[in-house]
Amino acid sequence: MEVTCLVVVLRLGVQMLCLPAYLLWYLGIWEPLCKTLFPYIMFGGSLIYNKQMSGKKKEMFSNLKDFASPTGALTLLEIGTGPGTNFQFYPTGCKIICTDVNPNFQKFLDKSLAENPHVQVERCLVAPAEDLHQVPAASVDVVVSTLVLCSVKNPEQVMKEVLRVLRPGGAFYFLEHVAGAPSSWNLFWQQIYNPTWKRLFDGCHLTRETWKDLEKAGFSELKLWHIHAPLKWQPNKPHIIGYAVK
Structure with missing residues (x-):
């Protein structure tokens, strides 16, 4: 991905404006502070995001029941569950395994569960998406990821784990912000920020x-669409949405 001299100069300008955060990072203070504060930011931001993306999420999850097991039960693993903002879109009786690397989301997760009694959480795991060894192979019908793959350390390993835990014929649902189109203003500002x-x-x-x-x-079928999310004043408008079948 080509980076121009102008992008480099503007990057430096943004970094200078955020110099206090960089100093905290170099001192080893920012990362633990971020782990504590990030769930609060995500909880507030997810309320706005869900309001703006509600229609897309409803459409995306509308066929979840098609991937239920032969008994009619639907076992769903959500990676990067965060505050549980997707629970409202899951069908009644859905059994959920929650995973996240940050245990500080728990109180927000409990709030979402109280507001969505139609779903049942089987267990919550503190684990990175690259290592889901606590989940047996071929044990879930659906895996869900929304706004998670942008921050994982190894996307390729995440895909391997998703395929491992999915049963044959199961599906991986995703809604992720991504890089803008080549030569677009979206990509220009993304490279700067x-x-x-x-x-x-x-x-x-x-x-x-x-x-x-x-x-x-290596999915057998991939249904993927590029969309522009209706997010104001944000560089992460380009999204992909869809599902992939094992």
Whole structure:
């Protein structure tokens, strides 16, 4: 991905404006502070995001029941569950396994569960998406990821774990922000903000081409659409949405 001299200069300008955060990072203070504060930011931000993306999420999850087991039960694993903002979109009786690397989301997760009694959480795991060894192979019907693959350390390994835990014929549902189109203004500003954005927002990358990871993962079927999310004044408008079948 080509980076121009203008992008480099503007990056430096953004970094200078955020110098206090960088100093805290170099002193080893920012990361633990971020782990504590990030759930509060995500909880507030997810309320706004869900309001803006409600229609897309309803459409995306509308056929979840098609992937239920022969008994009619639907066991769903959500990676990066965060505050549980997807619970409202899951069908009644859905059994959920929650995973997240940050245990500080728990109180927000409990709140979402209280507000969505139609779903049942089987267990919550503190685990990275790259290592789901606590989940047996071929044991879940559906895996869900929304706004998670932007911040994982190894997207390729995440795809391997998703395929491992899914039963044959199961599906991986995704809604992720991604890099803008080549030569677009979206990509231009993403390249400028990306280094600082990763520092401020717990490793979130603005310029990942996540659709390429999905295309080469080895799913038997991939339904993927590029969309522009109706987010105001944000560099992460380009999204991909869809599902992939094992």
